[in-house]
Amino acid sequence: MAHKDSAAVPVKDARIMVIGGASLVGSATVDELLARGAREVVIFDNLSFGGQPNIAHLDGNPKVKVVQGDILKLHQLLAATEGVDGIVHLAAYMTLNFDRDPWGGIDVNVRGVQNVLEACRANKVRKLIFSSSNAVYGYGPGVKGDLVEDTPFHAAGAPPAAILYGASKIMGEQLCRDSFRKHGQDYVVLRYSTVYGERQHYRAANALYIVETHDAIKRGERPKVIGDGSETKHFVYVGDLARANIMALEAPATDVAVNTSGPEPVTTLELVKLVAELSGRPDLQPEHVQPDPTKVRLTSGGAFEIVHKAAKDAIGWEPQVTMREGLRRLLAWRDAATN
Ligand SMILES: NC(=O)c1ccc[n+]([C@@H]2O[C@H](COP(=O)([O-])OP(=O)(O)OC[C@H]3O[C@@H](n4cnc5c(N)ncnc54)[C@H](O)[C@@H]3O)[C@@H](O)[C@H]2O)c1
Structure with missing residues (x-):
């Protein structure tokens, strides 16, 4: 990891752009940037995933500028990044979208990142958070134990779309490194684990365990658990990531990639039982079912933990919100949204 005095971008009074700002993580990050006193927050998003409701609460806020643009159109990025101090780049296809549309995934997750880096270079944007x-550690039997930043990528035995997604993130990270090496572009890569929280969507394969369980319980049905439910998942609360994005901008760190995961992993059975309990229906016992072969499923070779110690060392970040508290907030948001 390199340190340069110039790599810190204090958020207060700065102009920060959030690319993919209408996303789950983006909308939380925009709120946090405003709370920390950013002069202006530019949301750059083509709204192709229907994210308009995620930013509707910002309508009329004089500190927020929404640019409906596409990262595949370099001229739009070049125009929007003029005078921007720092960027948080979030626009991407995840596994399920990659499965439906590999062309879109390759374009947005690879070429799109290079376009963002080119706009940073052209307009002298000081720092990029990617x-x-x-998923850069892969999936399937090879994934188990402690996952640390130099854990290798495992592809064998995992669904193609998950591996394509992971590989596209590896390419995105390497494009950042390449730009640092060639142009001195400061950046921090944050490797999020599975995100959950307010404004949760149905696009992330692991978070489906939460939202589908909650939906089943609301219908009065027993939630489903695949197999014996001993599979590990490691989540992180969206508000903790909003904080991580800001800490990464403000830290002197550059040219580094770190894991940002929640306090501890859970098993799918623990997760489903916790959602049932927090939904007021602990009596609805999970039904154990076989995996649906038509659906993409993210598996590992056994119990694992995504270690976030390096994030503390590089940017001073640690997760704060427990799974129980984060789930309580997510379920409260979902209940309010449907009432
Ligand atoms: N959600 C998770 O569980 C999770 C886990 C690990 C990493 N990540 C990463 O975090 C980031 C944010 O995830 P999320 O779940 O908040 O995202 P999301 O799916 O909610 O939103 C992605 C946003 O990108 C926008 N977008 C897509 N293509 C675009 C284009 N060509 N130009 C401009 N905007 C475009 C979409 O309109 C959408 O608002 C992504 O990079 C994702 O890969 C997410």
């Missing part, structure tokens, strides 16, 4: 994923 949202990567624990």
Whole structure:
């Protein structure tokens, strides 16, 4: 990891752009940037995933500018990044979208990142925070134990779309490194684990365990658990990531990639039982079912933990919100949204 005095971008009074700002993580990050006193927050998003409701609460806020633009159109990025101090880049296709549309995934997750880096170079944007994923460690039997930043990528035995997604994030990270090496572009890569929280969507394969369980319980049905439910998942609360994005901008760190995961992993059975309990229906016992072969499923070779110690060392970040508290907030948001 390199340190340069110039790599810190204090958020207060700065102009920060959030690319993919109408996303789950983006909308939380925009709120946090405003709370920390940013002069202006530019949301750059093509709204192709229907994210308009995620930013509707910002309508009329004089400190927020919404640019409906596409990262595949370099001229739009070049125009929008003029005078921007720092960027949080979140626009991406995840596994399920990659499965439906590999062309879109390759374009947005690879070429799109290079376009963002080119706009940073052209307009002298001081720092880029790139949202990567624990998918860079891969999936399937090879994934188990402690996942640390130099854990290798495992592809064998995992669904193609998950591996394509992970590989696209590896390419995105390497494009950042390449730009640092060639142009001195400061950046921090944050490898998020599975995100959950307010404004949760149905696009992330692991978070489906939460939202589908909650939906089943609301219908009065027993929630489903695949197999014996001993599979590990490691989540992180969206508000903790909003904080991580800001800490990464403000830290002197550059040219580094770190894991940002929640306090501890859970098993799918623990997760489903916790959602049932927090939904007021602990009596609805999970039904154990076989996996649906038509659906993409993210598996590992056994119990694992995504270690976030390096994030503390590089940017001073640690997760704060427990799974129980984060789930309580997510379920309260979902209940309010449907009432
Ligand atoms: N959600 C998770 O569980 C998770 C886990 C690990 C990493 N990540 C990464 O975090 C980031 C944010 O995830 P999220 O779940 O908040 O995202 P999301 O799916 O909610 O939103 C992605 C946003 O990108 C926008 N977008 C897509 N293509 C675009 C284009 N060509 N130009 C401009 N905007 C475009 C969409 O309109 C959408 O608002 C992504 O990079 C994702 O890969 C997410």
